[in-house]
Amino acid sequence: MAIWTPSLTGRRGPKYRQILDALTEEIEAGTLVPGMRLPPHRDLAYALGVSANTTSRAYAEGVARALLRGEVGRGTYVRELPGPAPHEGPMDLCRPPAEGPIDLSRNLPAPGDGAMYLAQTLAELSRGADLRGLLDYQTEAGQPGQVVALVRWLEGLGVPSLRDEVVITIGAQHGILATLMAVTQPGDLLATEALTYAPLRAMARRLGLRTRAVAMDGKGLSPQALDALCREASVRALYLTPTFQTPTGVTLEADRRAELVAIARRHDLLVIEDDVFGSLAPVRPPALATLAPERTIYLTSLSKCLGPGLRVGMAKAPKALAECIRGSVTLSCWMPPPLMAEVAACWIREGSATRMAEARQVGTARRRTLAREVLGGLDAGVGDYAPHVWLVAPEGWTADSLRAEAARRGVWITEGAAFATDPATCPEAVRICLGHEADEGRLRRGLACLRDILSGPRGGSSLIL
Known part of the structure; x- marks a missing residue:
């Protein structure tokens, strides 16, 4: 047989x-x-x-x-997949599991007060005005009240915007795709940080783009390496995450941001600034979009501070580029769901979004303190609010063997190769996410398991905490 x-x-x-x-x-x-x-x-x-x-x-x-x-x-x-307990309904299945492997691989926030606010908002909407408009097709520009609310949110992030510069997207990932569709052609060269958001490479391949890695150091993307690349080749755009970079957690300092802007202007380079973690930083250097608004497409979403299931993001770009991005949004999904955008707008208008974001900052800082207590290590300038830890594999380990040993013990983490633009130059390191596990007790157990692995006979490790 x-x-x-x-x-x-x-x-x-x-x-x-x-x-x-x-x-x-x-x-x-x-x-x-x-x-x-x-x-x-x-x-x-x-x-x-x-x-x-x-x-x-x-x-x-x-x-x-x-x-x-x-x-x-x-x-x-x-294995038999466990079914829901008799008292559970469909929505309970969306919760992170309270048993089984401890997931430190997904960069998602732990549940906060969003469910409470959602229940209140949906009840208020049901008692309010005619809701038929939320079930109808929208114009490319979206509902004016929703756009105005997102403009207000961007102002709170330190990115002043005009209404015709803002495009609603289905989260930041959709914003990246819509932007690349709008501003690049097959064969164009896209520069990225040497370690970058993993889905970006898949998007670039689908769109026929070439990618080149720009070297990084302990302070983030290297301006000198970017300038050298632009002198060597015709680069269409640079994609980067300057605040709480994925996966290292580093935030670019103000002087380095200014250097990058000067290089972008010198070489007529478009800048795609992914600020998805910006709402977690109470204080940070100015966004690139404020330093070079004429050439920067600024992307963010409400996923990391209000809830990833909300799927509301925004792109802020010069007016002409914003029109092109709107066209890409229409082509890719016709429109973001109006109900979700209305929920987000309500939260921004009534101040709930700000309260939720501030609570998320406090929770993230508490979890980083927990990680320091359990894992030890040095603070290397990442700050207290980055939601992930970048851990260099200790001597005797590869990133993949460390990930596999952690998985064998029931803890999931992500090896550095998942983020490498050029796998041949990828450091032996792993990313540890602090937010997704709702129960901080499970987070502590997962971190303790990693500490035990790192304390073994193979040697010490280097942590960016």
């Missing part, structure tokens, strides 16, 4: 991860059903032409991710 043998054709990365990816896909597709027994790891290794250590590692990772269960003497089985 033929054993289950996944197809690894076209897959990338280490072999064990290719096997794990295939396993995950087939479980999600229903090809591998709960309770199904998988072949012994040695038999699978022989069928695939890989080592037994490779298949054992894939199975171990599957167990750590709650996809599989191993029974001593019986084998490895596809």
Whole structure:
């Protein structure tokens, strides 16, 4: 009888991860059903032409991710997915799990008071004016009251804007895609930080863009490296996250921002400023959009401070570019959901958004203090409000082996290669996210597990906390 043998054709990365990816896909597709027994790891290794250590590692990772269960003497089985408890409704399924692996890999905020504010706002909307307009198609410019509210929000972030400069998007990620669609052509060269937001590279490939990494140092993107690249090649745009950079958490200082703006003007370079974490910083240097408003497209969203499920973002750009971005939004989704934009506008108008953002700052600072207590390490200028930690793998570890060992112990983190524009130059480091786990007790346990790993015989580590 033929054993289950996944197809690894076209897959990338280490072999064990290719096997794990295939396993995950087939479980999600229903090809591998709960309770199904998988072949012994040695038999699978022989069928695939890989080592037994490779298949054992894939199975171990599957167990750590709650996809599989191993029974001593019986084998490895596809795990039964737990169903909801009888008292749970559909919305309960959206909550982060209170059991199972501790997820420090997703850069999402912990639940705050958003649910309370949402209940109040929806009730007020239901008692208010005619809601039919929220179920109808909108103009490209969006509802004026919603745009005015977002302009007010941008002013609070230190980015003064005019109404015709602001475009509503479905979060910052959609804003990035709409911007690239609007201002680039296939074959254009996009410069990025050497370590950058992971989906950006996938977007660039889909749009036929070339990407080049700009070197970074301990203070962020290097102006000298950017200038050298612009002298060497024709660069269309620079994408960067100057505040709480992904994944390092570094915030560019004011003098370096001024240097980058001078280089952008010298080489007629568009700047795409992703400020998705800006609302978490009580004090920060001026946004690039205020230093070079004529060439900067400023992107942010309400995900990190109000709630990622709200899916309301905004792009602020010079008027002509804003019109192009509106066209890209129309092409990609026709319009952001009016109801979500109205909820966000209500929260901004009544001050709830500001209160929620301030609470998020306090919560993030508390979690960073917890990370320092558990992990130790030095403060390297990241500040007290960055929602993630960048950890350089200790001697004797690679980023991938550190991630795999953490996963084996039930803690998920992300290796640096996921963020590298050029994987060949990627440092051996991992990102640890502090916000997604709702229960700070689980966060503490996850951090303690990482501390135990780092305290092992393989050596010390370097933390940016």
